[in-house]
Amino acid sequence: MRYVVLDTETTGLEVRQGHRIIEIGCIEVAGRQVTNRHFHEYVNPQRAVDEGAFQVHGISDDMLADKPTFSAVAERFLDFVRGSTLIIHNAAFDIGFLDAELERLNLGKMADHVEGVIDSLMMAREMFPGKRNNLDALCDRLGVNNSHRQFHGALLDSQILAEVYLAMTRGQDSLVIDLSAGQGHSATSSIQLGDLQLPEPEPTADELALHARYVQALDKEVKGACIWTSLTMAPSAASDAA
Incomplete structure (x- = not known):
């Protein structure tokens, strides 16, 4: 399955008030790795940007004056995301x-072009109930570096979200929204990883070193031995730790 992490910036919060998209950023993820393929465009919305929205993303009317309209980038955007599962x-x-x-533009809806959508906010609310689950909070919680994020930007946020999503899905199933399931309703399904026949290649020395550093970071996060460390400790060491 091909994944595309997607984010947009807009002139305001309410699409029903005629607000429009002004930036689209997409990052491809394949084999749980961020690839070098991406899509990014600023878009002339043919209307003014609300002051409140400008304070969030820092994109002004002047910056958008010479940018293409959505109609000019729509086909390239759809070509990039077509057949993928979106992470938003x-x-x-x-x-x-x-x-x-x-x-x-009479181009249908996103459900006509993609396989489905994974809502990382829904996932975060399931994983961390009662906690703040915006992107900044998740970065802090999961150890994702977002120090270079001064304003919200579609491409930058997509890159950060890709790292956040990979951190949230360490060995877990993904919550997928089927956009084609009924009017105004979304069905969810889980990919049962146990049903997949996956190869088991031997790790390289570099991969083992990366894994060791990753487990050490988990131990630090939980202020003790994470589950992986507990399961792999020698019996004597485990009894000492207890």
Whole structure:
């Protein structure tokens, strides 16, 4: 399955008030690795950017004046995401804006072009109930570096979200939204990893070293021995630790 991490920036919060997309950023993820393939465009929304939105993303009307309209980039965007499963934080927001843009061009909806959507905000709320689950909070919680993030930007946020999603899905199933399942309703399903016949290659020395550093970081995060460390400790060492 091909994944595309996607984020948009807009002129305002409400698509029903005629607000438009002004930036699209997409990052490809394959084999749990971020690839070098991406899609990024600033878009002339043909309307003003709200002051509140500008304070969030820092994209002004002047910056967008010479940029292409959505109609000029729509086909290239759809070519990039077609057939993929999208990963979006608060998917309803971005999909709502994208659907509105596509419908203006008689290009259907996102459900007509992609396999489904993984909403990382829904996943985070399941994993961390009662906690803040915006992108900054998840970066702090999962040890993802976002120090270079001064403003929200679609491509930068997609890159950060890709790392956050990979950190949240360490050996776990993914929550997938089937966009084609009924009007106004989303069905969810889990990919049962145990049903997949996957190869088991021997790790290289470099991979083993990376794994050791990763487990040490987990131990530090839980302020003790994480489950992996506990399971792999020698019996005598485990009894000493107890």
